[in-house]
Amino acid sequence: xxxxxxxxxxTLLLISCNKKEAKIDGYEINGIVxxxxxxxxxxxGDFFKPNDSTFVIGGKFRFTGKVEKPKKIVLGIKDTRDFAxxxxxxxxxxxxxxxxxxxxxxxxxxxxxxxxxxxxxxIKPLKKKFESxxxxxxxxxxxxxxxxxxxxxxxALMPQMTEISENFVKEYPDFLESIALLNxxxxxxxxxxSNKYFSKMNKEIKESSNGKEIAYYLSLPTTPxxxxxxVDFSLKNFExxxxxxxxxxxxxxxxxxxxxxxxxxxxxxxxxxxxxxKYKDQGFEIIGVSLDQNKESWINAIEKDGxxxxxxxxxxxxxxxxxxxxxxxxxxxxxxxxxxGIIIDRRLRGDKLKNKLEEIFAKQDxx
Numbered sequence: 001x002x003x004x005x006x007x008x009x010x011t012l013l014l015i016s017c018n019k020k021e022a023k024i025d026g027y028e029i030n031g032i033v034x035x036x037x038x039x040x041x042x043x044x045g046d047f048f049k050p051n052d053s054t055f056v057i058g059g060k061f062r063f064t065g066k067v068e069k070p071k072k073i074v075l076g077i078k079d080t081r082d083f084a085x086x087x088x089x090x091x092x093x094x095x096x097x098x099x100x101x102x103x104x105x106x107x108x109x110x111x112x113x114x115x116x117x118x119x120x121x122x123i124k125p126l127k128k129k130f131e132s133x134x135x136x137x138x139x140x141x142x143x144x145x146x147x148x149x150x151x152x153x154x155x156a157l158m159p160q161m162t163e164i165s166e167n168f169v170k171e172y173p174d175f176l177e178s179i180a181l182l183n184x185x186x187x188x189x190x191x192x193x194s195n196k197y198f199s200k201m202n203k204e205i206k207e208s209s210n211g212k213e214i215a216y217y218l219s220l221p222t223t224p225x226x227x228x229x230x231v232d233f234s235l236k237n238f239e240x241x242x243x244x245x246x247x248x249x250x251x252x253x254x255x256x257x258x259x260x261x262x263x264x265x266x267x268x269x270x271x272x273x274x275x276x277x278k279y280k281d282q283g284f285e286i287i288g289v290s291l292d293q294n295k296e297s298w299i300n301a302i303e304k305d306g307x308x309x310x311x312x313x314x315x316x317x318x319x320x321x322x323x324x325x326x327x328x329x330x331x332x333x334x335x336x337x338x339x340x341g342i343i344i345d346r347r348l349r350g351d352k353l354k355n356k357l358e359e360i361f362a363k364q365d366x367x
Contacts, residue, residue: 026066027088029075031095032059041078053078066090069208070112072180076102081131087112087176103127116177119168126161130154162188173200176208183210186217187329194218213319223327229341230255233322235289235312238299243287243312250339251283252360254348257323257333259291260301265332268349269305275357276309282361283339285309291331293317 031042033056042061043050054061063075067088075095076083082102086095093109103124107113136142136150165185169178179201186194198206198214205211221231234244245255256272258265276286286309292298293315302311314320318328326335335346336356348356 025090026064027090027093029063029088029093029095031061031063031075031097033061033077033096034059034098036077036099042075043078044075045073047074050074050076050078070110070176071209072116072176081134085116086110087116103131112176115172115175118172119165119177119181122164122168123161126157126164129157130161133157169197173197174202174205176205176210179205179208179210179214183213186214187324187327190327191218191222217324220321220325223325224343226343226346228343230335230337230343231325233325235314235322237310237312238295238302243310245287246341248285248287248310250285251364252279252285252336252338252357254284254286254334254336254353255326256286256288257291257326257328257331258288259331260294260297261292262331266301266305268332269307271350271354273306273308275354279357279361282364284357284361287312289313289322291317291320291323291328 029044033040033042036056036059038055038057040056041053042056042063043053044063045051052063052065054063065088067090070087070089072085072087074083074085077099082097082100084095084097084102084105084107086093086107087110089110089112091109091111093107093113095105095107097105107117133150133154137147137154139147142150162185165181166189169181172178178197182189182194182197189197194214195218198211198218201211206215224231230245232244232246234242237243245253258269260266272286276284288302288307288309288311290298290311290313292301292313295313295315298311298313301307314322317323322328326333332349333346334348335343336348337343344360345356
């Protein structure tokens with residue numbers, strides 16, 4: 001009996017050890033979230049397009065899958081501000097957080113995440129300030145002046161965030177987190193600076209998905225500035241017809257970057273419609289370039305806002321060639337060019353656009 005018992009125990013130990021040593025064929029994310037109710041939905045994927053979801057049961061949730069290469073994704077509680085970016089690779093990953101405190105999450109099991117957490121710990125104090133200011137900007141119990149003040153303070157902190165991220169990229173050029181940051185800030189940093197950091201990264205990093213996007217960005221034409229001639233482009237209208245910028249024949253053309261989901265864009269559209277109606281018979285044209293990724297939403301917004309000018313789209317959002325070439329880092333954005341294709345001004349909004357149009361068409365009438 002003793003020998004049989006010893007053999008049985010030894011067999012169990014060997015099975016247990018073999019299980020621990022077995023490599024996982026994919027990723028497994030085991031999450032624990034404190035103070036959260038059962039059946040709460042947790043999503044996994046991109047910021048705007050989660051591609052997986054599950055339920056919290058007993059404060060726990062689980063995701064499984066497989067990735068060809070390590071990937072940065074967003075894990076969050078559906079329809080809340082509780083979300084966190086994390087790197088997934090084919091390994092067992094633990095995610096621990098508390099409801100309403102996802103900024104203090106603890107992630108283990110991913111070697112790449114360990115690298116990314118060096119950056120995260122540096123920016124976390126700023127992220128907490130950002131969240132506090134964002135909540136203040138949305139708080140309807142505060143006055144408009146107080147909400148506007150929160151927005152201004154939020155914007156004032158952005159350069160600090162950028163500086164921290166840039167220093168991290170300089171310090172750790174061969175981390176996947178660095179190439180992801182370079183891809184995020186490439187437009188803000190511009191081609192010269194982006195190329196400088198990219199050139200110092202190793203081959204493996206350059207061949208990552210983020211690296212390929214940066215290489216493509218660097219291969220595009222140089223962003224034209226005020227005083228330069230425009231860079232031509234061709235996009236489809238809602239009838240799937242190709243429209244080139246050079247096809248728009250007018251004395252002055254405004255290229256307007258916008259989207260259906262952009263609140264400030266939609267808010268300024270009525271005024272833009274007024275200006276168009278006022279000057280279209282005098283040689284003023286607009287071509288609206290949408291950064292939407294949903295065609296139906298785009299068409300509905302055109303109809304609802306009464307945008308009768310030419311509208312085009314490529315459904316690639318901020319990663320479309322046109323927004324990359326023209327360095328569109330936020331919307332609304334636009335540039336105004338004359339009949340010779342020379343860009344004469346940019347980012348014209350509200351009174352600035354109204355006054356500019358009055359000025360150029362008054363000059364035209366006096367000739």
